[in-house]
Amino acid sequence: MFSGAQISLYPMTDDFVAVITKALGALDPYRERLRIETDDLSTLLVGTPDVVFAAMRDLFVAAAASGKHCVLHATISRGCPGEPDDPMCQTPELTGPMAPLAERKAKALATVASAPLSGQATSAQLSLYTLGIDQHMDEIYGCIDFLKSSGVFSRSKNFCTKLSGDAAAVFATVGEALVRFGPPAGHVTIDLTVSANSPSAH
Structure with missing residues (x-):
């Protein structure tokens, strides 16, 4: 299994460099559990989905704490057949047969309910793609x-x-949408945009 995300962070401010460089410190607790590669377009985070999403969350919350309008865009993937298996990405939830849909939804809801609050109000939009299966619309619905x-x-x-x-x-x-929907070893992707402190909300 290979899982990870290509992420780009956009603080809407003249001092965007300072906001980004300060927020990068939020990745420090995860660096031993992630492979991180950066170029001029995005940063790749490779690891188990729980660690990838925790790192993205903390990076975004740290940037949004600046009070500036911040946007994070991420292309997230698991199980891509074009990527080699990586031991760093092994995830127990992504092995074995596909459990009944009702059971997976219940586990996903329990995980979300147990998430500790960050104190940062956020809006997001996502699109889920369960690839290579005939019943992809059943999984999306x-x-x-x-x-x-x-x-x-x-x-x-x-x-x-x-x-x-x-x-x-x-x-x-x-994170639960990525892990719980689609076959455990299948190829699933999410296109995600997250925003905080947007002036449009006012």
């Missing part, structure tokens, strides 16, 4: 049903679903 019960569901939009709430619950919800 199951995920949408989970999102509607997650406590952070805002509304359905064209091509995506909007979430709003505490950043910890939002990132936990997106």
Whole structure:
């Protein structure tokens, strides 16, 4: 299994460099459990989904703590057949047969409910893609049903679903969407945009 995310952080301020460099310190507790590669477009985080999402969450919350309008965009993937297996990415939830949809939704909701609050209000939109399976719409509809019960569901939009709430619950919800829907060893991707301190909200 290979899992990870390509992420880009955009603070909407003249001093964006300072906001980004200060926020990068939030990745320090995760560096031994992640492979991190940066270029001029994005930063790759490779590791188990729980660690990848925790690192993304903490990076984003640290940047948003500046009070500036901050946006994070991420392309997230697990099980890509074009990537080699990586022991760093081994995840017990992504092995074995696919459990019934109701059981997976219940586990996802329990995980989100247990997420400690970050204190950072956040909005996000995501699109889930379960690839290479005939019943992909069953999995997508199951995920949408989970999102509607997650406590952070805002509304359905064209091509995506909007979430709003505490950043910890939002990132936990997106993480569960990646892990719980689609075959355990299958290829699943998410396109994610997260925003905080947007002037549009006012």
